[in-house]
Amino acid sequence: MSDLMAKAAKAKSSAQGLGVKTTEQKNAALHRIAEQLSSETEFIIAENKKDIESAKKKGFQTSLIDRLILNEQRIQDMADALKQQAELNDPIGDVLESWERPNGLTIDKVSVPLGVIGMIYEARPNVTVDAASLCLKTGNAVLLRGSSSAAHSNKALVDVIHRALEQSDLPADAVQLLEDNSRETASEMFKLNDYLDVLIPRGGKNLIKTVVEQSSVPVLETGSGNCHVFIDESADKQMAIDITVNAKTQRPSVCNAAETVVVHEAWAEKHLPELVQALKEHDVDVRGDDKAQAIVDNLTPATEEDWATEFLDTIIAVKIVSGVQEAIEHINQYGTSHSEAIVTESDDNMLAFFNNVDAAALYHNASTRFTDGFEFGFGAEIGISTQKLHARGPMGLPALTSTKYIIRGKGQIKA
Amino acid sequence: MSDLMAKAAKAKSSAQGLGVKTTEQKNAALHRIAEQLSSETEFIIAENKKDIESAKKKGFQTSLIDRLILNEQRIQDMADALKQQAELNDPIGDVLESWERPNGLTIDKVSVPLGVIGMIYEARPNVTVDAASLCLKTGNAVLLRGSSSAAHSNKALVDVIHRALEQSDLPADAVQLLEDNSRETASEMFKLNDYLDVLIPRGGKNLIKTVVEQSSVPVLETGSGNCHVFIDESADKQMAIDITVNAKTQRPSVCNAAETVVVHEAWAEKHLPELVQALKEHDVDVRGDDKAQAIVDNLTPATEEDWATEFLDTIIAVKIVSGVQEAIEHINQYGTSHSEAIVTESDDNMLAFFNNVDAAALYHNASTRFTDGFEFGFGAEIGISTQKLHARGPMGLPALTSTKYIIRGKGQIKA
Numbered sequence: 001m002s003d004l005m006a007k008a009a010k011a012k013s014s015a016q017g018l019g020v021k022t023t024e025q026k027n028a029a030l031h032r033i034a035e036q037l038s039s040e041t042e043f044i045i046a047e048n049k050k051d052i053e054s055a056k057k058k059g060f061q062t063s064l065i066d067r068l069i070l071n072e073q074r075i076q077d078m079a080d081a082l083k084q085q086a087e088l089n090d091p092i093g094d095v096l097e098s099w100e101r102p103n104g105l106t107i108d109k110v111s112v113p114l115g116v117i118g119m120i121y122e123a124r125p126n127v128t129v130d131a132a133s134l135c136l137k138t139g140n141a142v143l144l145r146g147s148s149s150a151a152h153s154n155k156a157l158v159d160v161i162h163r164a165l166e167q168s169d170l171p172a173d174a175v176q177l178l179e180d181n182s183r184e185t186a187s188e189m190f191k192l193n194d195y196l197d198v199l200i201p202r203g204g205k206n207l208i209k210t211v212v213e214q215s216s217v218p219v220l221e222t223g224s225g226n227c228h229v230f231i232d233e234s235a236d237k238q239m240a241i242d243i244t245v246n247a248k249t250q251r252p253s254v255c256n257a258a259e260t261v262v263v264h265e266a267w268a269e270k271h272l273p274e275l276v277q278a279l280k281e282h283d284v285d286v287r288g289d290d291k292a293q294a295i296v297d298n299l300t301p302a303t304e305e306d307w308a309t310e311f312l313d314t315i316i317a318v319k320i321v322s323g324v325q326e327a328i329e330h331i332n333q334y335g336t337s338h339s340e341a342i343v344t345e346s347d348d349n350m351l352a353f354f355n356n357v358d359a360a361a362l363y364h365n366a367s368t369r370f371t372d373g374f375e376f377g378f379g380a381e382i383g384i385s386t387q388k389l390h391a392r393g394p395m396g397l398p399a400l401t402s403t404k405y406i407i408r409g410k411g412q413i414k415a
Numbered sequence: 416m417s418d419l420m421a422k423a424a425k426a427k428s429s430a431q432g433l434g435v436k437t438t439e440q441k442n443a444a445l446h447r448i449a450e451q452l453s454s455e456t457e458f459i460i461a462e463n464k465k466d467i468e469s470a471k472k473k474g475f476q477t478s479l480i481d482r483l484i485l486n487e488q489r490i491q492d493m494a495d496a497l498k499q500q501a502e503l504n505d506p507i508g509d510v511l512e513s514w515e516r517p518n519g520l521t522i523d524k525v526s527v528p529l530g531v532i533g534m535i536y537e538a539r540p541n542v543t544v545d546a547a548s549l550c551l552k553t554g555n556a557v558l559l560r561g562s563s564s565a566a567h568s569n570k571a572l573v574d575v576i577h578r579a580l581e582q583s584d585l586p587a588d589a590v591q592l593l594e595d596n597s598r599e600t601a602s603e604m605f606k607l608n609d610y611l612d613v614l615i616p617r618g619g620k621n622l623i624k625t626v627v628e629q630s631s632v633p634v635l636e637t638g639s640g641n642c643h644v645f646i647d648e649s650a651d652k653q654m655a656i657d658i659t660v661n662a663k664t665q666r667p668s669v670c671n672a673a674e675t676v677v678v679h680e681a682w683a684e685k686h687l688p689e690l691v692q693a694l695k696e697h698d699v700d701v702r703g704d705d706k707a708q709a710i711v712d713n714l715t716p717a718t719e720e721d722w723a724t725e726f727l728d729t730i731i732a733v734k735i736v737s738g739v740q741e742a743i744e745h746i747n748q749y750g751t752s753h754s755e756a757i758v759t760e761s762d763d764n765m766l767a768f769f770n771n772v773d774a775a776a777l778y779h780n781a782s783t784r785f786t787d788g789f790e791f792g793f794g795a796e797i798g799i800s801t802q803k804l805h806a807r808g809p810m811g812l813p814a815l816t817s818t819k820y821i822i823r824g825k826g827q828i829k830a
Contacts, residue, residue, distance in 0.1 A: 016747060016771060016773060019773075020770045020771065099792065101790070101791075101792055105781055105785060107791060107792075114803050114804070115773065115803060191628075193627065197802075197803045197804070198803070198804055212608070212631055213606075213631045214631075215631075216627055216628045216629075218633065218634070218636075218802055218803075218804045219633070220804070221633075236826070239826040242826065242828055243826065243828055246828035246829055247828075250828070250829050332431060354821055355434075355435045356431060356435065358431065358434075358530065358819075359819065360819060360820060361819070361820040361822060362819060362820065362821050362822065363822045363823075363824065364821075364822070364823045364824060365823070365824045365825055365826050365827075366520055366822055366823070366824025366825075366826070366827040366828075367827065367828045367829050369828070369829035370520060370822065370827070370829060371820075375516070375829070376516075376522060376820075377514065377516055377522075387612075387633055388529050388530060388612045388613070388633075388817035389529070389612070389613055389633045389635070389804065389805040389817070390804040390805040392817050392818050392819065393818075393819070393820050394820075402803035402804070402807050403807050403808075404773075404774065404775060404776070404777060404807065404808070405775060405776040405777070405786075405791075405808050405809075406769055406777050406779075407776060407777065407778045407779070407781055407785065408778075408779045408780070408781070409778065409779060409780045409781025410780055410781075411651070411654040411657065411658065411780050411781070412780075412781040412782065412785070413657055413658055413661035413662075413665070413781075413782045413784070414661055414665050414782050414784035414785060414790070
């Protein structure tokens with residue numbers, strides 16, 4: 001049996017017992033893992049060094065190597081995150097709905113774990129611990145497929161998790177790490193419908209695209225955000241500038257950062273120069289359409305491609321529109337249905353925007369940067385779903401649950 | 416542009432406007448379609464005759480031809496179903512959750528349509544109307560891909576729907592029927608992630624398997640049910656026999672019919688002959704394991720394959736077990752997580768069964784045949800989901816919805 005099949009089978013067989021562990025048992029295990037991470041910090045760092053050295057030899061970019069590094073502080077941060085997750089509400093075992101039928105049957109809809117979650121991710125060893133703990137908290141087994149560049153770090157972390165779980169009431173088999181990181185194994189994993197209830201890719205665009213295109217296991221798609229701020233005619237000048245600058249520059253590399261500012265022509269006539277000035281003070285490359293260029297000198301011309309691009313960088317495109325309707329059309333045409341903001345003092349236009357823009361998160365007079373499980377108050381984040389099935393927008397622990405119906409009778413049969 | 420791309424684009428562009436139609440507008444459109452179906456009954460029957468004649472020429476089975484037939488009564492049934500759907504609660508536009516963050520942002524989670532639903536189905540023209548109406552009721556556009564054997568019937572029905580919609584407030588483009596029924600077109604449809612939010616296959620096992628395996632568009636999987644009745648030691652004799660006979664014979668060809676009866680050895684010693692007798696009176700082929708054969712003479716021996724088979728016929732396998740634990744293991748190993756019943760007077764064993772059997776619907780002292788959107792009181796059924804993401808078990812109208820977050824601020828930016 002292959003490494004993949006053996007581990008998938010172990011994960012599946014452990015899932016059943018795991019699903020009925022109590023909140024106390026699950027939280028105790030998370031605390032146990034946190035302690036084990038702290039007490040085995042040296043071992044983890046030593047194993048991590050092997051990955052770092054090999055990455056340096058292969059000439060990896062500094063930013064990639066930085067993501068790989070595990071030091072005392074980062075291991076402590078992981079342990080702290082585990083303790084925080086232990087404090088969160090357990091979403092398993094809740095009776096979500098309950099009713100009685102005319103024939104006397106009572107029906108309860110109860111929240112249960114998904115079962116076995118497959119996680120495919122890039123060279124960030126912190127995802128190993130984060131994914132394992134979120135799955136355990138929700139009673140799910142997990143099959144982890146990390147990157148070969150983090151192989152030693154991931155193995156060390158999962159070894160530590162196993163040693164902790166062996167001292168807990170949870171089955172150690174519930175956390176499985178693939179050691180075969182070949183493409184063939186990933187492709188096999190995409191087809192494991194009999195073992196995996198969902199696949200969650202975490203990482204860059206290409207990884208997610210590959211999983212979505214090739215997996216027959218249901219996927220929770222996360223990822224790209226081509227987000228907009230629409231500044232309406234009645235928008236408060238300073239608020240609009242502050243929100244646009246924040247949405248663009250507070251952290252340009254993330255999916256909820258803004259990529260295009262759509263501006264009402266009347267507002268633009270009065271205030272666009274000041275907005276552009278504020279963006280340039282943050283070193284933003286501002287690219288404008290013809291109308292924007294007519295208002296502000298020396299703008300880089302925006303191309304058709306710019307409207308559809310998630311720059312993930314200090315670049316912003318400026319589109320001038322005649323009103324909220326044209327703004328909505330532009331956003332629905334080029335956006336990725338992630339996070340979209342309107343700055344306006346008009347309730348009518350706010351409602352038109354809310355009703356007609358198709359996105360996971362719609363903002364009135366606030367920055368798009370708040371689309372995030374922590375900012376929403378979920379206390380944890382599995383990712384930000386960009387699909388409409390199962391979960392949309394920031395996903396907290398309930399995204400890792402399913403339901404079952406419990407029907408109680410007194411001998412009812414169907415007539 | 417291909418027929419597929421042109422129609423997918425029309426469906427997508429109509430979805431936006433459709434999503435914000437009022438409940439009254441949607442219900443009026445359903446009534447309008449019902450009236451149009453009645454008034455165009457002759458036209459529909461004439462077009463349907465072309466499919467019937469061609470099916471007869473091709474030597475189709477009588478049962479397949481029966482499914483194809485549209486007569487006055489069946490068209491009236493469709494119209495009645497539409498009127499009933501108009502009465503159902505509209506699941507769109509509900510504020511599902513609402514909270515405020517410490518920074519003053521208020522967040523509403525609101526139910527919205529999925530967008531565009533792709534429906535792939537076999538030669539049952541009634542699905543054309545049913546799928547269209549359920550989608551319209553939930554504000555979704557739909558792209559229908561039926562069978563070439565029902566091409567004239569489907570086209571007639573969609574023409575009628577279009578003529579009705581043109582007299583309504585809903586866009587006629589919201590219902591699109593593919594006229595190119597080639598395999599190539601189906602394969603293209605599987606990859607239309609930019610146009611379709613979900614694909615729902617309705618039909619036999621092979622159709623569903625193909626869609627699950629090949630589609631990169633998220634799929635709502637429905638289908639197979641290898642369901643069990645477990646008769647525990649303390650089960651009431653007559654109740655156990657009635658439930659088993661009902662679950663097996665009331666309609667053997669459907670997914671919620673039982674395929675194996677798992678029997679506690681102590682109950683079997685006393686009552687198995689009577690259970691087998693009752694099943695044989697309903698012409699059921701009873702196949703037993705070694706222990707069952709030792710209790711009842713002349714049983715067909717059950718094979719390993721029988722445990723895993725969804726007979727969809729008057730065949731049942733009998734497995735004797737030593738207790739609830741072995742029953743749970745057997746069911747989790749061979750079942751398809753659809754519907755599973757325990758007949759027992761023991762609350763402990765009922766709870767063990769509820770907690771440890773992994774299935775969409777778990778029954779205590781009732782027949783598995785109740786797993787059905789209508790029996791659950793949903794008033795409509797999209798299908799019975801056998802996956803754990805998005806929806807599990809019988810799916811009513813809410814299965815055709817997604818959510819969006821509406822966030823209201825006063826200029827908040829991220830620190």
